[in-house]
Amino acid sequence: MAEIETMKTEDKQQMAEKPIWTDGLPPSVLRVLNAKGGMPEQIRMAVKSDLAPDGKFGEQWLLIDAKYLWVISRENGTATLRHQVPLDKIQDARVERCVGNGLIQVTVDQKPQVLLHYSNELMDRFGRVAQYLRERALSGPDIPVPNPDADSHRCLVCARLLVDPSAKVCPHCIQKGKILKRLIGLARPYWGQIGVIVVLMLAGVLIDLLPPYLTRILIDDVLRAEGNRSLLLWLVGGLLGIQVARVIVTILTNWSTVNVSTRFTSEIRDRLFSHLKRLPIDYFDKNQTGRLLTRVNQDTAELQGLVSQMTTFALNILLVIGIGAVLFSMSPSLGLYVLIPTPLVMAAAYFYYRYMRPHFERFWIARWRLNAMLNTFLAGVRVVKAFAQEEQEEARYHNRNQRLLQSRLQVDQAWSKFYPLISFAFGAGGLIIWYAGGQAVLAKRITLGTLMAFLGYLGMFYGPLSNLTHISQALNHFLTISQRIFEMLDEEPQKEVSNPVRRAKVGGRIEFDHVTFGYDPYYPVIRDLTLTIEPGEMVGIVGHSGAGKTTLINLLCRFYDVTSGSIRIDGVDVRDLSMEEIRKQIGIVLQTPFLFRGTLAENIAYGKPDATREEIIRAAKAANAHDFITRLPEGYDTIVGEGGTGLSGGEMQRISIARAILHDPRILILDEATSSVDTETERQIQEALETLVKGRTTIAIAHRLSTLYNADRIIVLNHGKLEEQGPPQKLMESKGAFYHLVQLQSQFARLDGVATL
Amino acid sequence: MAPKAFELVRLRPEQVHFERQGDTLSLTLLEQADGVKVGGDSRGEVPGVRHFPRVVLRLCFPVSADSVYLSVRDASTEEQEEIGIIEDWMSLAPADREAVAAELGLHYFVPRITRVLRVKEEFGFLYWTVETDKGPKEFIMRNSVVHYAREVGPEHWLLIDVNQARYEIPKVSALDAHSQKLVKRFLYL
Numbered sequence: 001m002a003e004i005e006t007m008k009t010e011d012k013q014q015m016a017e018k019p020i021w022t023d024g025l026p027p028s029v030l031r032v033l034n035a036k037g038g039m040p041e042q043i044r045m046a047v048k049s050d051l052a053p054d055g056k057f058g059e060q061w062l063l064i065d066a067k068y069l070w071v072i073s074r075e076n077g078t079a080t081l082r083h084q085v086p087l088d089k090i091q092d093a094r095v096e097r098c099v100g101n102g103l104i105q106v107t108v109d110q111k112p113q114v115l116l117h118y119s120n121e122l123m124d125r126f127g128r129v130a131q132y133l134r135e136r137a138l139s140g141p142d143i144p145v146p147n148p149d150a151d152s153h154r155c156l157v158c159a160r161l162l163v164d165p166s167a168k169v170c171p172h173c174i175q176k177g178k179i180l181k182r183l184i185g186l187a188r189p190y191w192g193q194i195g196v197i198v199v200l201m202l203a204g205v206l207i208d209l210l211p212p213y214l215t216r217i218l219i220d221d222v223l224r225a226e227g228n229r230s231l232l233l234w235l236v237g238g239l240l241g242i243q244v245a246r247v248i249v250t251i252l253t254n255w256s257t258v259n260v261s262t263r264f265t266s267e268i269r270d271r272l273f274s275h276l277k278r279l280p281i282d283y284f285d286k287n288q289t290g291r292l293l294t295r296v297n298q299d300t301a302e303l304q305g306l307v308s309q310m311t312t313f314a315l316n317i318l319l320v321i322g323i324g325a326v327l328f329s330m331s332p333s334l335g336l337y338v339l340i341p342t343p344l345v346m347a348a349a350y351f352y353y354r355y356m357r358p359h360f361e362r363f364w365i366a367r368w369r370l371n372a373m374l375n376t377f378l379a380g381v382r383v384v385k386a387f388a389q390e391e392q393e394e395a396r397y398h399n400r401n402q403r404l405l406q407s408r409l410q411v412d413q414a415w416s417k418f419y420p421l422i423s424f425a426f427g428a429g430g431l432i433i434w435y436a437g438g439q440a441v442l443a444k445r446i447t448l449g450t451l452m453a454f455l456g457y458l459g460m461f462y463g464p465l466s467n468l469t470h471i472s473q474a475l476n477h478f479l480t481i482s483q484r485i486f487e488m489l490d491e492e493p494q495k496e497v498s499n500p501v502r503r504a505k506v507g508g509r510i511e512f513d514h515v516t517f518g519y520d521p522y523y524p525v526i527r528d529l530t531l532t533i534e535p536g537e538m539v540g541i542v543g544h545s546g547a548g549k550t551t552l553i554n555l556l557c558r559f560y561d562v563t564s565g566s567i568r569i570d571g572v573d574v575r576d577l578s579m580e581e582i583r584k585q586i587g588i589v590l591q592t593p594f595l596f597r598g599t600l601a602e603n604i605a606y607g608k609p610d611a612t613r614e615e616i617i618r619a620a621k622a623a624n625a626h627d628f629i630t631r632l633p634e635g636y637d638t639i640v641g642e643g644g645t646g647l648s649g650g651e652m653q654r655i656s657i658a659r660a661i662l663h664d665p666r667i668l669i670l671d672e673a674t675s676s677v678d679t680e681t682e683r684q685i686q687e688a689l690e691t692l693v694k695g696r697t698t699i700a701i702a703h704r705l706s707t708l709y710n711a712d713r714i715i716v717l718n719h720g721k722l723e724e725q726g727p728p729q730k731l732m733e734s735k736g737a738f739y740h741l742v743q744l745q746s747q748f749a750r751l752d753g754v755a756t757l
Numbered sequence: 758m759a760p761k762a763f764e765l766v767r768l769r770p771e772q773v774h775f776e777r778q779g780d781t782l783s784l785t786l787l788e789q790a791d792g793v794k795v796g797g798d799s800r801g802e803v804p805g806v807r808h809f810p811r812v813v814l815r816l817c818f819p820v821s822a823d824s825v826y827l828s829v830r831d832a833s834t835e836e837q838e839e840i841g842i843i844e845d846w847m848s849l850a851p852a853d854r855e856a857v858a859a860e861l862g863l864h865y866f867v868p869r870i871t872r873v874l875r876v877k878e879e880f881g882f883l884y885w886t887v888e889t890d891k892g893p894k895e896f897i898m899r900n901s902v903v904h905y906a907r908e909v910g911p912e913h914w915l916l917i918d919v920n921q922a923r924y925e926i927p928k929v930s931a932l933d934a935h936s937q938k939l940v941k942r943f944l945y946l
Binding site: 051053054055056057058082083096098099100101103105111112113114115116117119120121123358361362365368369480719 | 779780781865867890894902921942
C-alpha cells in the first residue's frame with residue numbers, strides 16, 4: 001500500500017488561522033510553488049495523489065494557499081506545475097468515480113476543469129477536498145479547513161489503513177487477552193456447566209490411561225505358565241467396565257459440550273439481533289444485507305463449531321500431558337525414545353494442512369461454482385426455455401462439472417500420495433519403541449507387559465499431538481470471529497433524544513428549513529430546500545427519478561439526519577422528538593408492500609398489536625380489502641409468507657393501506673403507492689386512499705401524475721431543489737415543469753390506451 | 758420533451774475533434790448535413806458546430822473489445838448524456854486518437870500485472886506485491902477467490918482489491934514461472 005502521509009491534526013479553528021501543512025511537502029514542490037508566486041507559509045491544505053499525470057502510479061500534489069489552488073506533479077525529484085486556479089473563481093467542485101480511480105473537477109468561469117486523478121484508496125481524501133471547495137464557493141473563504149484524512153478507515157489502535165473497512169481494529173491489533181476475557185465474561189451463566197465438562201474430561205483422560213495399565217498386569221502376571229487364572233476374569237471384566245465407563249463419560253462430555261456451546265451461541269445471536277434492530281438505518285446502508293447475514297448467522301455458527309474445537313484442544317492437551325507423564329514414569333529412557341519421532345509427527349501434520357488445504361479449497365470452489373450455476377438455471381428455467389438455450393446451459397454445466405471432477409481427482413491423488421507418508425511418520429515412532437523397548441525387555445530392564453502398555457499409550461499420544469499442530473491457527477480464527485461479533489455489539493445504536501418533546505395532540509404541520517442532505521456527504525441529493533406543509537394539506541411531490549423525492553421522506557421519518565438545516569413537525573425539530581413519537585405520528589404506504597410472515601389480521605394490526613377484531617375489519621373495509629379477504633378460505637387468518645405469496649400486488653397494497661389506517665397517524669406518506677398495479681386495481685386503491693387521507697397531512701409521491709389531481713398542492717423537485725409549487729390547475733395553466741411532465745406522460749398514456757384496446 | 762430516441766447516434770471520425778488541456782478533454786463536433794440530431798447540450802455560437810467543454814469517454818466493452826464502440830458523453834449534464842458513439846476510435850485522426858487514448862488511460866485505471874513477486878496470506882486477506890504496467894504496487898485482496906477474483910476469459914483474470922480497484926492478469930501462462938506458481942497457488946487454479 002502506498003504510504004499515506006498524515007498531516008498534523010489540529011483543531012479546526014486553529015488550522016484555519018495558522019496552517020502548518022508544509023511539513024510533508026517535498027522541497028522540489030515547494031520550490032515550484034515559490035517560483036510561481038505561491039505562499040508556502042500560508043498553505044491551508046496539502047494532499048497527495050498516488051497517480052501521475054500519465055495515469056501510472058506516481059505523485060501529484062494538490063495545494064491550497066490563501067489565494068490559489070495549485071496542482072504540482074513530481075517525477076524523479078522534479079516538480080512541474082500543472083494547474084493554478086484562483087480560489088475565488090471556483091464556482092463548484094466535485095469528485096467523479098472512474099474505473100479503479102477517481103478524479104476531482106472544479107468549475108471556473110462556467111467551464112469544468114479536471115484537476116487530477118487519484119486511485120480508489122484516496123477516494124475519501126479528495127472527496128473532502130471537493131466538499132471544502134464547494135462549501136467555500138457557497139459560503140465564502142472564512143469556513144474552516146477540514147483535515148482531508150479525518151476519520152478515514154484506519155485501525156483505532158495502530159492507525160494502519162484498515163484492509164476490511166467494516167472492521168475497526170486491524171487483525172494485528174486484536175487484543176487477544178481482552179477478547180478471551182470478554183468471552184469468558186459472556187459465558188458466566190455457564191460456568192457451572194463448564195466446570196462439569198472439565199471434570200468429565202479429566203475423568204475421561206483417567207479412564208483412557210487405565211486399559212494399557214491393565215494389559216500390562218494381564219501380560220506380566222496372568223499370561224504366564226504359572227499365571228493367575230482367577231485374575232484373568234477380573235482383569236477382562238475390569239477392561240469391559242472401563243470401556244462401558246468410557247462410553248458413558250464420552251456421551252456425557254459430548255452432550256454437555258454441545259449443550260453449552262449451542263446455548264452460548266444462540267444467546268449471542270439473540271444479543272446481536274436485539275442490538276441490530278436499534279442501529280440507525282445508515283448502518284444498514286453501509287453494510288450489505290449479505291455481510292450482516294454472515295455476521296449474525298455464519299459467524300455465530302462458526303463460533304459454536306470453534307467452541308467445540310477449543311474443548312477438543314483442551315482435551316488433547318490434557319491427554320498429551322497425562323500420557324506423557326505416565327510414559328516417563330513407566331520408563332524414563334523409553335519415554336525419551338517416544339520423543340524422537342515427535343517432530344516428524346508434528347511436521348507431517350503441519351504439512352498435511354498446508355499441502356492438502358489448497359486441494360480441498362479448489363474442490364470447494366468448483367463445487368460452489370457448480371451449485372451456483374445450477375441455482376441460476378433452476379431460478380431462470382423459464383427464460384432458458386423461452387430462448388431455447390438448453391443446449392448452451394448443458395454445455396456450461398458440463399464444463400463446470402468437469403472442473404469439479406478434475407479438482408476431486410486432484411484431492412484424491414494428493415491424498416493418496418500423502419497418506420502413506422503420514423502413516424509412515426506415525427508408524428516410525430512405533431518401530432523405534434519396538435526396537436529400543438525390545439532390547440530393554442531382552443535385557444530384563446523392563447517387563448514385556450510394560451512394553452505392551454507403552455505401545456498402547458503411544459497410539460494415544462501421537463493422535464492428540466498432531467491435532468495440536470494447528471491450534472494457533474484455530475485460535476486466531478476463533479478470536480477474529482469473536483472480534484467481529486463484539487464489533488457489531490459495540491456499534492453505536494441510534495441516538496435517542498435524552499429529553500424528548502412530547503405533546504398530547506399533533507397538528508401535522510411540516511417545515512423543511514434550508515435542508516441539505518446527501519447519503520454520501522460529497523454528493524448532496526437535497527440542496528437547500530425550504531418548504532412548509534400545513535396541517536391537513538395533501539401535497540404531491542413529483543420529479544424525475546433521482547430528484548430527491550424519496551430522500552425527502554427518509555429525512556422526515558428520520559431514517560437519516562440532515563447534513564444542514566432542519567426539519568420541524570409542529571415547530572419541533574425532528575431530532576428533538578423520540579423515535580417512538582415520530583413513528584407514531586407518521587404512517588407510510590410504500591411502493592412495494594411488505595407483508596411479514598403471519599396472518600393477514602396480524603399484518604393489518606402490525607402497528608397496533610392490541611387492536612380488536614372489529615378495528616381490524618373496519619380498517620380493512622376502509623382500505624377496500626375486506627371483500628377479497630373474506631373470499632379467502634381462511635379469511636383474516638390466512639397466513640402470508642415473507643413475500644406475501646398468494647396475493648396479488650394490489651391486494652397486498654390494500655393490506656398495507658389497512659395497516660396504515662389502523663395505525664392512525666397524523667402524517668401520512670404515500671410513496672408510489674399505486675405505481676405497480678393495473679388501472680382497475682389503482683381505482684380501488686385510490687378509493688381506499690381517499691378514506692385514509694381525510695383530515696391528515698398527506699405527502700404523496702406519485703409516478704402517475706393523474707393520481708395527484710385532487711392534491712391541494714404539487715411540488716416539483718429537480719436535482720434536490722424546489723423547481724415549482726402550487727395547486728395542480730394553476731401549474732397546468734402556467735405551463736411550467738409540471739405541465740411538461742404531464743404532457744410527457746399523457747403521450748405515453750395514449751400509447752398505453754392503444755395497447756390495451 | 759420528446760421521448761428519448763433508441764437509435765444509435767454514430768459519430769464519424771471526420772466529425773469530431775478532441776482536445777486535451779491538462780486532464781480535461783473537450784470536443785468540437787461538426788453537425789451532420791443530413792440533419793441527424795446529436796444528443797447533449799449545444800453551446801456553439803457557430804451554426805452547425807457544437808463545442809463541449811468537457812466530455813467523458815466510456816468503452817462499451819472495456820474487457821473484450823477496447824477499440825470499438827466508444828461512448829462519448831457530455832460531462833456538463835447531470836446524467837452525463839450520451840452525445841454519440843464512435844464505432845472504431847482507432848480510425849480517428851492521429852491527434853484525436855492520442856487524446857482519446859490518453860483520456861481512456863486515465864479513466865480505466867486497471868493495472869496489468871506483469872510479475873508477481875510475493876503473496877502473503879494473513880487473517881483472511883491476501884497481500885500481493887506485484888509489478889504492473891503502471892508501476893510496482895502492493896495491494897490487499899480478500900482471500901475469497903469466489904468473490905474477488907473473476908475469470909473474464911480463458912486464463913484472463915481480474916483481481917479486485919479491498920478498495921474495489923482492479924488488477925488484470927491478461928494471460929496466466931504468459932507470466933514467468935515464479936509468478937505463475939504464486940497465482941496458481943493463491944487463486945486455486
